Amino acid sequence: MKVLIIDDERDFIETMEKRFRFRKIPVTAALSGAAALEILSREEFDVAILDVRMPGMDGLDTLKEIKKRYPLMEVIMLTGHGSIESGTRGMSLGAYDYVLKPVDFSELLDKVEKAGERKRLNAARRT
Amino acid sequence: MSERIRILIVDDEERFRSTLIKLLSSRGMQAAAAGSGEEALELLEGQAFDVILLDVKMPGMGGVKALPRIKELRPEAEVLVLTGHASVDIASEMIRNGAADYLLKPCPLDELLDGVRAAFDRSRTRKLASGLA
Amino acid sequence: MMRGINRHGADAAGLGLHTVLVPILAACGALTAAFSPPATAALLVLLLLGLCGWSSRRLAGLVRQSESERRLLDEQLLQSQKLAAVGELSSGIAHEINNPLAIVSQEAELVRTLLENRGGLSPELAESLHEIAVQVDRGRDITRRLLDFSRKMKPVAQFEALDKIIEDMVVLVEKEAGLKEARVARRYDRNLPLVLIDVPLLRQAVINLLTNALDAIPHGGTITVATGSAGPGKVCISVADNGPGVAAEDLPRIFNPFFTTKPPGKGTGLGLSICHNIVERMGGKILVKSEPGQGAVFTVVLPVKGESA
Numbered sequence: 001m002k003v004l005i006i007d008d009e010r011d012f013i014e015t016m017e018k019r020f021r022f023r024k025i026p027v028t029a030a031l032s033g034a035a036a037l038e039i040l041s042r043e044e045f046d047v048a049i050l051d052v053r054m055p056g057m058d059g060l061d062t063l064k065e066i067k068k069r070y071p072l073m074e075v076i077m078l079t080g081h082g083s084i085e086s087g088t089r090g091m092s093l094g095a096y097d098y099v100l101k102p103v104d105f106s107e108l109l110d111k112v113e114k115a116g117e118r119k120r121l122n123a124a125r126r127t
Numbered sequence: 128m129s130e131r132i133r134i135l136i137v138d139d140e141e142r143f144r145s146t147l148i149k150l151l152s153s154r155g156m157q158a159a160a161a162g163s164g165e166e167a168l169e170l171l172e173g174q175a176f177d178v179i180l181l182d183v184k185m186p187g188m189g190g191v192k193a194l195p196r197i198k199e200l201r202p203e204a205e206v207l208v209l210t211g212h213a214s215v216d217i218a219s220e221m222i223r224n225g226a227a228d229y230l231l232k233p234c235p236l237d238e239l240l241d242g243v244r245a246a247f248d249r250s251r252t253r254k255l256a257s258g259l260a
Numbered sequence: 261m262m263r264g265i266n267r268h269g270a271d272a273a274g275l276g277l278h279t280v281l282v283p284i285l286a287a288c289g290a291l292t293a294a295f296s297p298p299a300t301a302a303l304l305v306l307l308l309l310g311l312c313g314w315s316s317r318r319l320a321g322l323v324r325q326s327e328s329e330r331r332l333l334d335e336q337l338l339q340s341q342k343l344a345a346v347g348e349l350s351s352g353i354a355h356e357i358n359n360p361l362a363i364v365s366q367e368a369e370l371v372r373t374l375l376e377n378r379g380g381l382s383p384e385l386a387e388s389l390h391e392i393a394v395q396v397d398r399g400r401d402i403t404r405r406l407l408d409f410s411r412k413m414k415p416v417a418q419f420e421a422l423d424k425i426i427e428d429m430v431v432l433v434e435k436e437a438g439l440k441e442a443r444v445a446r447r448y449d450r451n452l453p454l455v456l457i458d459v460p461l462l463r464q465a466v467i468n469l470l471t472n473a474l475d476a477i478p479h480g481g482t483i484t485v486a487t488g489s490a491g492p493g494k495v496c497i498s499v500a501d502n503g504p505g506v507a508a509e510d511l512p513r514i515f516n517p518f519f520t521t522k523p524p525g526k527g528t529g530l531g532l533s534i535c536h537n538i539v540e541r542m543g544g545k546i547l548v549k550s551e552p553g554q555g556a557v558f559t560v561v562l563p564v565k566g567e568s569a
Binding site: 083084087088091092094095096097098099100114117118121122125 | 405414416417418420428429431432433435436459460463464467468470471474531534
């Protein structure tokens with residue numbers, strides 16, 4: 001399963017990368033929505049972990065673009081702020097889950113695995 | 128950026144077409160319109176465009192059927208789907224069939240212009256790249 | 261119909277009482293009376309009449325009860341179908357409204373351009389044109405929520421713990437609840453089986469219910485979220501609030517798209533109808549119980565094994 005992390009905070013990304021690698025899960029990082037879309041145009045991913053608040057292209061816009069172009073990919077939204085409004089919008093735009101930071105890593109891992117499972121089930125249905 | 132963007136609007140609503148032509152022209156673009164998929168294809172046989180705005184729900188051919196034919200005729204043109212019709216399935220199908228983006232009406236003019244300019248830049252970059260190949 | 265009778269205190273044994281035991285007793289009584297002296301016979305016959313009368317009245321009552329239950333189920337089915345139809349109608353309308361909205365927005369832009377070419381806009385004109393754009397945006401938000409970009413995908417079933425799905429959304433809501441000094445109480449049944457459902461879809465339903473409850477409660481209010489069993493193969497989720505409650509005449513319309521008791525501009529009235537839609541698609545049922553002054557309880561009943569209910 002391939003995971004893409006999209007967040008403008010380098011520290012957070014580095015921590016996440018280390019922990020995913022330790023669990024032997026291939027993970028790629030993108031520091032912005034635009035960078036993420038660029039990577040996605042070249043490589044396929046199963047699950048994205050996406051921060052809601054980013055400068056430039058914000059999380060919800062990135063989510064919209066991802067769902068438009070890669071509808072099978074599952075996206076887990078992360079936020080340090082937790083606004084219900086963006087939570088509701090995120091879910092209705094197709095996010096798999098909406099999680100408040102700081103996240104317990106094993107919980108996040110569990111959600112990523114569930115999201116990956118959903119992607120596989122969906123993809124299998126279409127063939 | 129002194130080059131004029133050639134843009135074709137394909138939409139079955141007359142008023143939408145005529146006002147959009149005026150707005151795009153006032154921003155320095157060279158705009159034309161077609162009222163259906165069939166009309167668009169006829170026009171594209173004789174004329175090239177940089178950006179094509181394509182509606183989905185139109186009588187006759189419709190946007191979904193027109194798209195592959197448009198890409199065949201004018202592969203260098205960037206197609207932006209601009210429609211009041213929202214559905215994941217149609218959006219991803221259009222993008223798979225060559226649309227560069229899928230925009231929902233009503234789309235604020237600024238957003239539309241940004242999308243058009245970005246599409247134009249991409250088509251220019253591709254043209255230059257293929258020119259050098 | 262049998263199930264209806266069964267559920268209200270007359271199970272197979274109870275029915276057996278009326279359809280087997282009573283006739284047998286009556287027959288025995290009649291036989292005994294035939295071989296008894298007239299006085300005893302008369303007494304026996306009176307007793308038997310009483311017994312049969314009582315039995316018939318009970319049976320009639322049970323039949324009436326099951327009839328009214330069946331009517332209620334029929335009404336609920338009709339209501340669901342109506343809501344589904346309204347939902348479909350609403351998305352159909354939403355598609356159609358987007359085009360006129362786009363034209364309105366463009367015309368306003370054209371007016372602005374023409375006025376600018378003519379030497380500029382007065383602040384009042386600029387403000388008015390801006391307001392047009394704002395209202396078009398508002399219309400757009402509503403149609404987008406209605407069309408709900410991702411909702412068209414078919415549900416995908418996965419196993420997950422019910423309370424986990426709910427807790428994820430509660431945590432989100434709790435932050436905002438804190439601003440109102442409101443609290444969210446949990447009553448999760450830890451003995452529930454894993455449910456096989458479309459997880460993100462259920463999350464959407466839950467977050468809509470929670471948002472609705474949060475809007476309803478006063479400052480310092482409480483939302484209570486509970487999970488439990490709803491009979492064999494079924495689980496239920498309930499979200500209760502201590503807000504003002506819902507008036508009786510509003511109850512039947514509460515899941516209608518656009519129905520809202522909030523002032524115009526505040527909320528679209530779509531949350532509960534989206535909820536209803538989602539729950540139906542998962543093969544479940546959503547019910548509301550409320551009285552003015554007594555808050556409201558929304559209960560979602562779901563099959564443990566996906567859309568087979």
